[in-house]
Amino acid sequence: MRIEWEDVSDDPLACPQCGRVHPSARMVRLSYGAVVSSYSEAYRRYCEANTVLKRFRSKRTRMQYLAAVANRRGEQAAAELRAEMLRVWQHKEEKKR
Numbered sequence: 311m312r313i314e315w316e317d318v319s320d321d322p323l324a325c326p327q328c329g330r331v332h333p334s335a336r337m338v339r340l341s342y343g344a345v346v347s348s349y350s351e352a353y354r355r356y357c358e359a360n361t362v363l364k365r366f367r368s369k370r371t372r373m374q375y376l377a378a379v380a381n382r383r384g385e386q387a388a389a390e391l392r393a394e395m396l397r398v399w400q401h402k403e404e405k406k407r
């Protein structure tokens with residue numbers, strides 16, 4: 311019998327949805343140095359921040375995206391995504407110098 315998942319919910323790799331550790335879960339280093347689980351909300355938000363920064367090139371269109379997030383997911387979610395976008399962007403700027 312093959313065991314697909316380990317049922318250890320306090321594991322940092324645990325999936326926030328089902329509490330198990332999926333076989334594909336791994337720790338990932340983000341561009342600005344933090345290390346998080348590939349199944350974490352932090353990683354999901356990091357990926358969204360990168361996608362938004364790549365897809366929307368002007369401040370105006372980025373703010374439009376954040377406004378839509380605030381509408382659908384609430385002000386808190388929009389503020390957290392905005393902070394993450396700033397972290398990613400600032401780190402990229404620092405590397406240029």
Ligand SMILES: [Zn+2]
Binds near residue numbers: 325327332
């Ligand atoms: Zn899961």
